Amino acid sequence: MLHLRDGSNPRMQMFLFTNPTRDGDLDNVIIAHEYGHGISTRLVGGPNTNALGGSEQMGEGWSDWLGLVLTIRQGDDRNTARGVGTYAIGQPTTGAGIRPTRYSTDFAVNGTDYTDVPSLVVPHGVGYGFATILWDMTWDLIDPEGYDSNLYTGTGGNNIAMALVIEGLKNTANNPGYVSGRNGILQADQDLYGGQYNCLIWDAFAKRGVGVDAVENTNGGTNTNNDQIASFTSACDDPTPINCESTIASFPYNEGFENTLGAWSQGTGDDFDWTLRTGGTPSSSTGPAGAFEGTHYIYVEASSPNFGGKTTLLNSPCFNLSGVANPTANFHYQMTGNSVGTIRLEARLDAEQTWTEVWSKTGDQGAAWVSANVSLLAYAGETVQLRFRATTNTSWQGDIAIDAFSLTTTNPDTQAPSAPSGLSASGTTQTTTNLSWNASTDNVGVTGYEVFRGSTSLGTVTATTFNVTGLTASTTYSFSVRAKDAAGNVSAPSNNLSVTTLSVTPPGGCTGGITAFPYNQSFESGLGGWTQATGDDLNWTRDSGGTPSSNTGPTSGSAGSWYVYVEASSPNYPSKRAILNSPCFNLSSVSQANFTFDYHMYGANDLGSIAVEASNNNGSTWTTIWSQSGVSQGNVWKSVNLDLSSYVGNSVQLRFNRLTGNTWQADIAIDNVGVSSTGGPQPSCSNVTLSLTFDNYPGRNGMVYCKWIGNDCCLRRHLWISTRWLND
Numbered sequence: 001m002l003h004l005r006d007g008s009n010p011r012m013q014m015f016l017f018t019n020p021t022r023d024g025d026l027d028n029v030i031i032a033h034e035y036g037h038g039i040s041t042r043l044v045g046g047p048n049t050n051a052l053g054g055s056e057q058m059g060e061g062w063s064d065w066l067g068l069v070l071t072i073r074q075g076d077d078r079n080t081a082r083g084v085g086t087y088a089i090g091q092p093t094t095g096a097g098i099r100p101t102r103y104s105t106d107f108a109v110n111g112t113d114y115t116d117v118p119s120l121v122v123p124h125g126v127g128y129g130f131a132t133i134l135w136d137m138t139w140d141l142i143d144p145e146g147y148d149s150n151l152y153t154g155t156g157g158n159n160i161a162m163a164l165v166i167e168g169l170k171n172t173a174n175n176p177g178y179v180s181g182r183n184g185i186l187q188a189d190q191d192l193y194g195g196q197y198n199c200l201i202w203d204a205f206a207k208r209g210v211g212v213d214a215v216e217n218t219n220g221g222t223n224t225n226n227d228q229i230a231s232f233t234s235a236c237d238d239p240t241p242i243n244c245e246s247t248i249a250s251f252p253y254n255e256g257f258e259n260t261l262g263a264w265s266q267g268t269g270d271d272f273d274w275t276l277r278t279g280g281t282p283s284s285s286t287g288p289a290g291a292f293e294g295t296h297y298i299y300v301e302a303s304s305p306n307f308g309g310k311t312t313l314l315n316s317p318c319f320n321l322s323g324v325a326n327p328t329a330n331f332h333y334q335m336t337g338n339s340v341g342t343i344r345l346e347a348r349l350d351a352e353q354t355w356t357e358v359w360s361k362t363g364d365q366g367a368a369w370v371s372a373n374v375s376l377l378a379y380a381g382e383t384v385q386l387r388f389r390a391t392t393n394t395s396w397q398g399d400i401a402i403d404a405f406s407l408t409t410t411n412p413d414t415q416a417p418s419a420p421s422g423l424s425a426s427g428t429t430q431t432t433t434n435l436s437w438n439a440s441t442d443n444v445g446v447t448g449y450e451v452f453r454g455s456t457s458l459g460t461v462t463a464t465t466f467n468v469t470g471l472t473a474s475t476t477y478s479f480s481v482r483a484k485d486a487a488g489n490v491s492a493p494s495n496n497l498s499v500t501t502l503s504v505t506p507p508g509g510c511t512g513g514i515t516a517f518p519y520n521q522s523f524e525s526g527l528g529g530w531t532q533a534t535g536d537d538l539n540w541t542r543d544s545g546g547t548p549s550s551n552t553g554p555t556s557g558s559a560g561s562w563y564v565y566v567e568a569s570s571p572n573y574p575s576k577r578a579i580l581n582s583p584c585f586n587l588s589s590v591s592q593a594n595f596t597f598d599y600h601m602y603g604a605n606d607l608g609s610i611a612v613e614a615s616n617n618n619g620s621t622w623t624t625i626w627s628q629s630g631v632s633q634g635n636v637w638k639s640v641n642l643d644l645s646s647y648v649g650n651s652v653q654l655r656f657n658r659l660t661g662n663t664w665q666a667d668i669a670i671d672n673v674g675v676s677s678t679g680g681p682q683p684s685c686s687n688v689t690l691s692l693t694f695d696n697y698p699g700r701n702g703m704v705y706c707k708w709i710g711n712d713c714c715l716r717r718h719l720w721i722s723t724r725w726l727n728d
Contacts, residue, residue, distance in 0.1 A: 256294045324410075413485065448461065553603070
């Protein structure tokens, strides 16, 4: 068997069969079977989990099925019976091989079902039973979808079956039995095909006893092959329609089963009937000692011939739940014994055909009566019928009893929520606005708020905010909000709110913005009016006290503690762009304007670039007015003063456009941003002739030179004294 850990390099050596010996390596089904173990042990529960424990695990079955489905030939059909290992034991291909029967959809050839599991050999026989179901399902898929010999990209029923089984392995619970395997395939159908084959899968499994009421483990712990409950009912079987000729509409309704079923009735199409009883049940160590109330109760007698996955139904009358609130089914149940099956309460609407489980219990619940309260809120306002469905286990010690049933309601809720208050708008643009309001109160609880534009409903939300879109620029709208509760009560409207959208941006600039100068921003309490761009690769970061990377970035701001910077560490390099947009600056009333800022550009010698760009057409185009790129500028803040005179008289928006280089050691920071309407770059100087006269010292020859320090010129005289040069 191939079952090594992930990453192992396996060597498979097959058994030798018969005398004279035959090599199992020459039997293609056996080879595929053994590789199949590597698939199932890897996928069920994940790698290295040893999830296929217990005597009902189906590892041998999945492997048999893989060997069979991979060796289907063109021309085979559902009547083609297949053996496993026929060559290895010297049988013709028509033999059963090393399994109890050939695999076949024909029950006359292979009649194995879930009730046979306790008598099947572990693990190969148990696996054979599960593979029988998978083989049925495969041909149920091939019949409508066809067979496709392309095992890799084919679309036939065999390909669909392969996809369902492999994906189903991933969904199968640890230490599985047949029911877990079925559920994994059903989930795979939902995941891969949107439930397209749901009923086909249910029917295939139910035909072999793994139907809707099947239970694989009634004793708890690891699955074993002797505690199953079979069910031959498919979830897609057509149920008998409800015929609610009369209904009960007065509540509370009570039924204690005092020597009569009252308005309840035995189900049809099940295996046996419920029994009215007083005192204890006939079997020892199971069932109640007496009724919960009164003298009688109704129960399921599990003694032979009723055990072994048999089902019995008990139907309620129809209940008219129109105009009632919080309908609830209340009853007491008693389930004790060493082989107790399952009891379910199911509901179905008058006009529908499908029963829906609303409550269930499985196994021994102790000797005492236990109360249950099951909400029927989903059926409020409807006519509904209930039924108890009980399924026995594998032994006679599994009686299940019911007593003291009632259906109660409360008076309907007619109180509307309070009206929402404080309706306001924020962030209004040319086409959108954000509404918010104070929450309403209700005697039960508010379930939603309906938002109106005039008399038109824009939708219902559960929050106290709503984003309105699709508006027109320069237009006034009226908004209001109403609250709703679960009973459908609607509040009075909130205050009417009038909102006018912004006008269309005029050419030559952006709307509004900064009009008072000087303007300064050092990011001490946020980004101010600056915003992160969209459509770039990463954002600027506001920081203080040094960036996370060593030997790059500042240790503090140039004006205060905070600054903004672009973190260049992975994955932010290479060539990743980050853009920070300024607010709009309205320069229509100034005659001079300058943009100033400090930048810090320290790190490796491939720092990328930083640019200042300007736009006077609302961001349609940008012009670079300053840039710096390449090598480190030192571990210092440097100041820049840019002339904005070409934008005076209009509005302008600026942005810092940062492009990272090829290293993480390239943090670039910005601080102390300002716009002023005075100052500006210093005027350029004309050529100046400077004449200097120095004293001559005897024996000393010297020269005068200019040493530039920053933008300043420092005059020095270089002298030779004795044996060395001096500067003064």
